[in-house]
Amino acid sequence: MAPMWDPLQTAVIVASLVVAVGSLLYVVPDRRPDRWLVAAVGVVQVLLVAQLVIGVVQVVEGVPEGVSTATFLGYLVGLVIALPAGVWWARGEPSRAGTGVLLVVLVVVPVLVVRLQQIWDPVLV
Amino acid sequence: MSEPSPDQLPDQPSTQPARTSGGLGRVLIAVYAVFAVAATGRSSIQLATHASEAPVPYALSALAGVVYVAATLGLARRGAVWRRVAWIAVSVELVGVIGVGIVSVVHADWFPDDTVWSVFGQGYGYLPLVLPFLGIAWLLRTRAPR
Structure with missing residues (x-):
């Protein structure tokens, strides 16, 4: 059984943290989110949707012994809802x-992605 | 700070409590919402899949979920009733995280599985311990001027 597709998780974490730093550059001079920031959030969201699709495919192919399918799907779905809800x-x-x-x-998303990987592969804990 | 204080918002008469959902409150509510989803999600799965294994922690997880949902709604909505809901929620939250925190340290065997509040919210970077204080501080800051 292949693990979660690691390059995608790495991309999500890096992208989310980069946009988080970007939003910090908006917070300091008291700027509201503009369309550029929302577009950057959208890029992270595209990665999260891809992660949901790949994750569901993996669940259909078979969940490893000891992995909670409900928790895994809960994290995948929660990650897709988080950014739109935040916007x-x-x-x-x-x-x-x-x-x-x-x-x-944007800071919560990487934490959830790390947990997602731990849920799929408890050895990572 | 150049931003106007919340109780000077034009749509609020000065004798009314300020909105709790403006300014920093908006960020606080976002954090509460994350915990509301995390705690209710966790307890739903725990109760649905193996409720009998650890009834005490799972019941406490469910209570934490209800408290975080109530705090989120109480802070996000306007009006005296919702403000009261927020006060009750953050008070129960404070008692819960400290009480469960102490019991889970002294009687670790009562907690075969974790709750959000175990060891003062250790699994969540101790944010559950800090959050009720932030909630109370925000409710005090936005109350009606006397």
Whole structure:
């Protein structure tokens, strides 16, 4: 059984952290998210959707012994919902706090991806 | 800080409590929402798949989930009733994380599986211990001026 497709997880983590640093550059001078920042978030989201598809395919092919399918799928789905929810919640805020919301979600995403890998391959814990 | 304080927002008469969902509150609510999803997700799976193995931690996980959902909604919505919901939620949260934290250290054998609040939220970078204080601080900061 192949492990989670590691290059994709690495790409998600790096992209999310890069955009997180980018959003920090918006927070400091009190800037709201603009279309460039939202587009960058969209790039991370595309990677997360790809991860969901690949993850579901892996589940269909067979889950390794001792891996909780429900938890694994829960993380995959949660990761796809996180950024759109963050963008939606940030939109209503007329200050830098909106960018702060995106920053929080962009930091949470890599943590969830690491947990996702640990769920699939408990040896990584 | 150049940003206006929340209780000076134009749509709020000055004798009313400020919105809890503006400014920094918005970031705080986002963090609460993450924990609401994490705790309810965790407890749903625990209860659905192996409820009988560790009933105490799983019941506490479910309680934590309800508390985080209530805190998220209480802070995100306007009005005195939701403010009260937020107060109750963050108070239960504070008691819960400290109480469960102490018990899980003293009586580790009662916790064969972890909850969000085990060892003061260790599995979540101790954020569950910090969060109720932030929630209380924000509710105090946004209350009606006297």
